[in-house]
Amino acid sequence: MNKQASNLDTIPVGKLTPDDAAAELARLAAEIAGADTAYYGKDAPEITDAQYDALRRRNLLIEKRFPKLKRADSPSGKVGAAPSAKFEKSKHAVAMLSLDNAFDDADVAEFDKRVRKFLGLAEDLEVAFTAEPKIDGLSLNLRYEKGILVQAATRGDGEVGENVTINALTIADIPERLKAAPDILEVRGEVYMSHDDFAALNQRLTHEAAEAEKQPELFANPRNAAAGSLRQLDAAITASRPLKFFAYAWGEVSEALGETQWEVLQGFKKLGFRINPLTKRCNSVAEMLAHYADIEQQRASLGYDIDGVVYKVDRLDYQARLGFVSRHPRWAIAHKFPAEKATTVLEDIEIQVGRTGKLTPVARLKPVTVGGVVVANATLHNADEIERKDVRVGDTVVIQRAGDVIPQVVEVVTSKRKKGARKFKFPDCCPVCGSHAINEVNPVSGKPDVDRRCTGGLICPAQAVERLKHFVSRQAFDIEGLGERQIASFFEQKIITEPADIFTLRQRQEAGEINLYTYKNKKDGDIYLDKEGKPVATNRKSIENLFDGIDARREIASARFINALGIRHVGETNARLFASNYGDVAAFYDAAVKARATESEAYQDMLSIDGIGALVAQGVIDFFSEDHNRAAVDRLLAEVTPQRAQVANTTSPIAGKTVVFTGTLETMTRDEAKARAQSFGAKVSGSISAKTDYLVAGPGAGSKLKKAEDLGVKVLTEEEWADMVG
Numbered sequence: 147m148n149k150q151a152s153n154l155d156t157i158p159v160g161k162l163t164p165d166d167a168a169a170e171l172a173r174l175a176a177e178i179a180g181a182d183t184a185y186y187g188k189d190a191p192e193i194t195d196a197q198y199d200a201l202r203r204r205n206l207l208i209e210k211r212f213p214k215l216k217r218a219d220s221p222s223g224k225v226g227a228a229p230s231a232k233f234e235k236s237k238h239a240v241a242m243l244s245l246d247n248a249f250d251d252a253d254v255a256e257f258d259k260r261v262r263k264f265l266g267l268a269e270d271l272e273v274a275f276t277a278e279p280k281i282d283g284l285s286l287n288l289r290y291e292k293g294i295l296v297q298a299a300t301r302g303d304g305e306v307g308e309n310v311t312i313n314a315l316t317i318a319d320i321p322e323r324l325k326a327a328p329d330i331l332e333v334r335g336e337v338y339m340s341h342d343d344f345a346a347l348n349q350r351l352t353h354e355a356a357e358a359e360k361q362p363e364l365f366a367n368p369r370n371a372a373a374g375s376l377r378q379l380d381a382a383i384t385a386s387r388p389l390k391f392f393a394y395a396w397g398e399v400s401e402a403l404g405e406t407q408w409e410v411l412q413g414f415k416k417l418g419f420r421i422n423p424l425t426k427r428c429n430s431v432a433e434m435l436a437h438y439a440d441i442e443q444q445r446a447s448l449g450y451d452i453d454g455v456v457y458k459v460d461r462l463d464y465q466a467r468l469g470f471v472s473r474h475p476r477w478a479i480a481h482k483f484p485a486e487k488a489t490t491v492l493e494d495i496e497i498q499v500g501r502t503g504k505l506t507p508v509a510r511l512k513p514v515t516v517g518g519v520v521v522a523n524a525t526l527h528n529a530d531e532i533e534r535k536d537v538r539v540g541d542t543v544v545i546q547r548a549g550d551v552i553p554q555v556v557e558v559v560t561s562k563r564k565k566g567a568r569k570f571k572f573p574d575c576c577p578v579c580g581s582h583a584i585n586e587v588n589p590v591s592g593k594p595d596v597d598r599r600c601t602g603g604l605i606c607p608a609q610a611v612e613r614l615k616h617f618v619s620r621q622a623f624d625i626e627g628l629g630e631r632q633i634a635s636f637f638e639q640k641i642i643t644e645p646a647d648i649f650t651l652r653q654r655q656e657a658g659e660i661n662l663y664t665y666k667n668k669k670d671g672d673i674y675l676d677k678e679g680k681p682v683a684t685n686r687k688s689i690e691n692l693f694d695g696i697d698a699r700r701e702i703a704s705a706r707f708i709n710a711l712g713i714r715h716v717g718e719t720n721a722r723l724f725a726s727n728y729g730d731v732a733a734f735y736d737a738a739v740k741a742r743a744t745e746s747e748a749y750q751d752m753l754s755i756d757g758i759g760a761l762v763a764q765g766v767i768d769f770f771s772e773d774h775n776r777a778a779v780d781r782l783l784a785e786v787t788p789q790r791a792q793v794a795n796t797t798s799p800i801a802g803k804t805v806v807f808t809g810t811l812e813t814m815t816r817d818e819a820k821a822r823a824q825s826f827g828a829k830v831s832g833s834i835s836a837k838t839d840y841l842v843a844g845p846g847a848g849s850k851l852k853k854a855e856d857l858g859v860k861v862l863t864e865e866e867w868a869d870m871v872g
């Protein structure tokens with residue numbers, strides 16, 4: 147590597163003279179080319195990925211500042227010299243969660259009430275909230291260490307995102323260096339594109355396509371344009387797209403920037419970030435709603451997309467006490483704008499069969515644009531809904547779309563109904579396997595379910611393939627290179643018919659039982675399809691990548707494993723509850739089998755898990771009562787190793803212990819006590835059993851106290867409990 151004697155490389159890009167910049171670009175081009183040769187040509191990298199990224203980043207920044215100096219051999223323009231085929235993954239130091247939604251004024255009032263109830267605050271006490279627009283873009287975590295941007299990562303699945311540092315650095319609103327920032331500071335916010343820039347981009351793409359005599363590939367809306375532009379392997383493309391950034395939250399910080407949400411936002415502003423000018427501090431629900439109305443009024447003239455207003459409890463000590471419930475903070479909520487509506491023709495009603503056999507009617511529509519998105523399908527939920535709205539094929543219907551929710555049919559424009567339009571007859575057989583479809587009786591309430599279900603179970607291919615799709619979905623196994631389309635293709639060819647088959651692919655390939663190198667799918671040609679469903683060459687490398695992606699999941703979190711099984715009523719949240727309460731899959735499995743006898747201790751234990759009711763327990767029991775389900779799980783367990791659930795705080799004396807609260811608590815509300823106990827890794831139960839470790843009893847404790855004494859369970863006063871938790 148031809149490192150020059152000068153120390154130009156230490157001068158910040160902002161301080162380079164044009165002459166220096168030209169010299170730096172020459173040096174960087176040579177160094178990057180050298181590194182590329184070492185990496186690709188000789189397979190012997192001489193510098194680390196981080197050093198390589200830093201070189202490319204600096205090159206790009208200089209080119210951005212001095213566009214005229216860009217060299218003919220610029221590394222940023224080189225195709226195929228990207229550091230990797232895809233983005234490197236990066237685990238967030240603090241998970242990036244999502245927000246719960248409020249759809250009307252009552253939901254907002256309810257939110258305020260919940261916050262007060264949790265914290266035990268009087269109704270007349272003033273609680274401040276910030277209110278700011280919810281930007282419709284994509285969120286980004288910016289990590290600064292000692293004031294230098296060291297990493298930018300997308301949200302990903304909330305735990306692990308994609309490293310897009312180089313791309314983020316091309317965004318003018320994102321500072322490369324911060325003055326007087328804490329040692330570690332993670333700033334979070336939204337990357338978005340303005341309406342004008344979006345229109346200009348699509349126009350440019352149309353123009354470029356016309357010159358190349360190709361069909362233009364345009365973006366449907368500014369959000370897609372922002373996401374597509376940021377997630378470019380060639381950061382030079384990102385640099386050519388005008389992206390913007392608003393800061394509104396944070397992740398890991400070594401030192402707090404303030405005591406309130408508001409103060410932190412002001413701190414961001416001082417550091418050089420843009421915060422949304424419509425952010426306001428409100429002291430009551432009435433003020434929040436007034437600000438919402440104000441923002442809604444300005445919505446059309448803002449010049450960028452927003453889809454609601456986010457309210458956040460202002461005091462950070464309150465935020466800390468409120469904490470999180472599954473994927474949402476208790477201290478914030480997104481008040482969505484009313485859904486956008488459009489009128490179109492319903493061309494057909496199709497029945498889809500889900501993984502649990504549920505038959506869902508889907509309206510096939512004449513495509514129509516609703517709020518910038520083309521809608522061709524809408525859900526009709528179930529037979530009752532079709533009956534109630536009297537939806538018929540050929541009708542003109544009003545549809546609506548709110549944020550990322552599936553579009554819905556609101557009503558029929560009956561005045562436009564054609565003569566002879568017939569009522570829809572909901573099938574009583576599964577359209578895929580032909581088995582009877584029935585409205586099951588709810589085992590707990592004894593009432594028939596509104597949903598009709600296929601009774602085909604294992605023989606129904608629709609259920610089987612949907613279960614597999616669920617198995618590999620993002621919150622379950624999330625296997626790189628194995629998405630819905632690939633699953634459908636593999637299933638069609640009987641290469642994967644149950645989860646364990648995924649993990650024997652490599653072995654079967656090596657043993658010559660299957661040959662994925664020549665594997666073709668009848669319908670689409672190659673199995674490897676890109677996001678748009680276009681075939682991608684099936685070659686050795688992509689098959690190897692798939693095998694690697696699968697192997698990377700041979701060790702998996704117990705909660706993901708349980709969620710992946712697709713047990714009725716057990717989604718992400720309940721799977722997590724089971725994983726943390728039983729510790730691992732083996733214990734959960736064992737308990738589920740034993741719980742079949744409702745008089746058993748195992749059944750009582752399951753029901754005593756805070757948040758698990760009879761319906762969920764029944765779903766688990768039914769699943770594990772089936773021989774074929776147990777056999778499928780056993781085969782899967784022979785291939786993958788679920789990891790023991792992580793106890794939140796292993797150093798706490800209550801980690802892993804089972805606690806029951808009873809009587810009146812004096813220093814905090816029952817909700818807060820439970821949430822705190824859980825955050826220290828304890829399991830909170832609603833009833834006393836031999837497995838209970840502690841009963842925290844306040845004044846007024848009755849039967850639970852007696853039972854605890856009978857069973858010899860340790861009883862603590864609230865004060866003793868507080869001392870223990872610390």
Ligand code: IVH
Binds near residue numbers: 242243282285395480
């Ligand atoms: S606060 C713990 N504030 O909405 C949650 N989010 O549904 C912290 N978003 O992933 C997020 N504008 O991408 C927050 N002013 C705002 C926002 C905002 C847009 C997005 C963000 C997040 C999603 C949550």
